[in-house]
Amino acid sequence: MEEHYKFDKDYTFTFGPIENGNGSVHVIEHNSGLEDHIGINIFDQDFQYRSSHKFPTVVADLIDLAVSIHASDRLALQSIRYEQTRIHVILPVRVPEVMNSSTFLVKLVNLLGWTTASQWSFEFLKCADSERLIERQGAIPVIPRSCEVALWSGGLDALAGLYARLASSDAESFLLFGTGSNNITYARQKQVYESLKIPYRVDLSRIPIRFTGSNLHRKNKISRARGVVFTLLGSACAYLMGQKTLHVYENGIGAINLPYRKSAVGLEHTRSVHPLTLLQVSGIVSELIGEKFTVYNPFLFWTKAEMCKELAKYEKDDLVALTMSCDSPHRQQPTQCGYCSSCILRKQALAASHIKDKTSYVLPSKNKRTDDVSLHLRHMLDQVSTIQSLLNVSRTPSAQWQGLTKQFPILDDIVDRSASAENLTASEMQQKLIQLYQSYVNEWDNAGSQILANFSDQISGMPLSNRSPITV
Numbered sequence: 001m002e003e004h005y006k007f008d009k010d011y012t013f014t015f016g017p018i019e020n021g022n023g024s025v026h027v028i029e030h031n032s033g034l035e036d037h038i039g040i041n042i043f044d045q046d047f048q049y050r051s052s053h054k055f056p057t058v059v060a061d062l063i064d065l066a067v068s069i070h071a072s073d074r075l076a077l078q079s080i081r082y083e084q085t086r087i088h089v090i091l092p093v094r095v096p097e098v099m100n101s102s103t104f105l106v107k108l109v110n111l112l113g114w115t116t117a118s119q120w121s122f123e124f125l126k127c128a129d130s131e132r133l134i135e136r137q138g139a140i141p142v143i144p145r146s147c148e149v150a151l152w153s154g155g156l157d158a159l160a161g162l163y164a165r166l167a168s169s170d171a172e173s174f175l176l177f178g179t180g181s182n183n184i185t186y187a188r189q190k191q192v193y194e195s196l197k198i199p200y201r202v203d204l205s206r207i208p209i210r211f212t213g214s215n216l217h218r219k220n221k222i223s224r225a226r227g228v229v230f231t232l233l234g235s236a237c238a239y240l241m242g243q244k245t246l247h248v249y250e251n252g253i254g255a256i257n258l259p260y261r262k263s264a265v266g267l268e269h270t271r272s273v274h275p276l277t278l279l280q281v282s283g284i285v286s287e288l289i290g291e292k293f294t295v296y297n298p299f300l301f302w303t304k305a306e307m308c309k310e311l312a313k314y315e316k317d318d319l320v321a322l323t324m325s326c327d328s329p330h331r332q333q334p335t336q337c338g339y340c341s342s343c344i345l346r347k348q349a350l351a352a353s354h355i356k357d358k359t360s361y362v363l364p365s366k367n368k369r370t371d372d373v374s375l376h377l378r379h380m381l382d383q384v385s386t387i388q389s390l391l392n393v394s395r396t397p398s399a400q401w402q403g404l405t406k407q408f409p410i411l412d413d414i415v416d417r418s419a420s421a422e423n424l425t426a427s428e429m430q431q432k433l434i435q436l437y438q439s440y441v442n443e444w445d446n447a448g449s450q451i452l453a454n455f456s457d458q459i460s461g462m463p464l465s466n467r468s469p470i471t472v
Helices: 057-075 102-116 156-168 183-196 226-240 252-256 275-289 304-313 317-322 341-352 370-392 397-407 410-418 426-454
Strands: 011-015 024-029 034-042 086-093 119-126 147-151 173-180 202-212 245-247 294-296
Touching: 011 057, 024 057, 034 057, 057 086, 057 102, 057 202, 057 226, 057 275, 102 119, 102 226, 102 275, 147 156, 147 226, 156 173, 156 183, 156 304, 156 317, 173 183, 173 226, 183 202, 183 317, 202 226, 226 245, 226 275, 226 294, 252 341, 252 410, 252 426, 275 294, 275 410, 304 317, 304 341, 304 426, 341 370, 341 426, 370 397, 370 426, 397 410, 397 426, 410 426
Parallel strands: 011 086, 086 119, 147 173, 147 245, 173 202, 245 294
Antiparallel strands: 011 024, 024 034, 034 202
């Protein structure tokens, strides 16, 4: 243990200018003394479609910041349960005086500490004259009009959210933004988009990030900063399109992502699109560009099933199987496991919205132990039972809220910090969250037996009373 704390930093990442083809990062792992040089590049040609001819300097820095966070989070081994990893990033930028300000640094470090549970520090240097091609190219002008820019993951929420917004938003057009360094995810984003067949109103823009020479470097299996990177790059896309809001389509249950157990340690639950994460990203982007910018989730008070009902309304049930929800997708078919919490929530939402799930899952599988495949289900059912008992204590919203926040104190933080951003009073937001979780419990009451039947072979020896603590 003494050896672990011998150095000030566990990792130092020194970036050269982030380029389209020959960018690089020098990695030092202080505990082992290992050093590595890895290529890191961004292909940002799609940013040539923008509302202004000039490419803003601060947006170029925002893009570089996002790429550096992605690379550092991916290449630094981190634990979500034990001691914190310390990550120091040295990055050349165009406006270091803005990014080295104490206000900006505090916001950035707090955001990454909140989302990754690691300790981050940054040193921004003055960038040389080296520029990416997109900064030298003129724009392919986009006529400014009402446009909603939204993150596009290729997931079920993104698909259902789009159809809901097509009906409810005043936007004339939609620009879906995708990114990432995983080829499978990247291909899925395009596949789901092309299946929409909505000409003229919906377009797709994608900015891939690529590593070179990283095959022998041990990588972090759980990338907790992925959501931050996605929203930062999406914010750059929105700003270039002349918009001051980036939309995120995510159901409230998944966004808030309450812990399943009181004994949960560290970041066992991702905070990628948590309302407090989106609030902090909004603050960082606003600080950098010098004007108010908002990352907004219009579905914070919707369950996943309520979002999926929009697909049924448009008779788009056949697109569901194209989308990805799995926390640990497999490389071979079927790619989705069927027993992680995200897969189970997907199954529950489709069952509750009366959509036939044609997705291929690994489950049932004879290669997994019974406790492996039922663990997440049991935790989810325990959580639903807890929420149900807290809501049933009283019909008075104040008493229900008191019970919920005693068990899940993060809900109070969300209301205290987010109510004004949602244009709600604290009391109004409390009631909306109570209704969200009441709807979620009711959906499990209606669809729980169908989910249990899906697991029947794996947990057949378990009495029904032990399988589900709620009425099914």
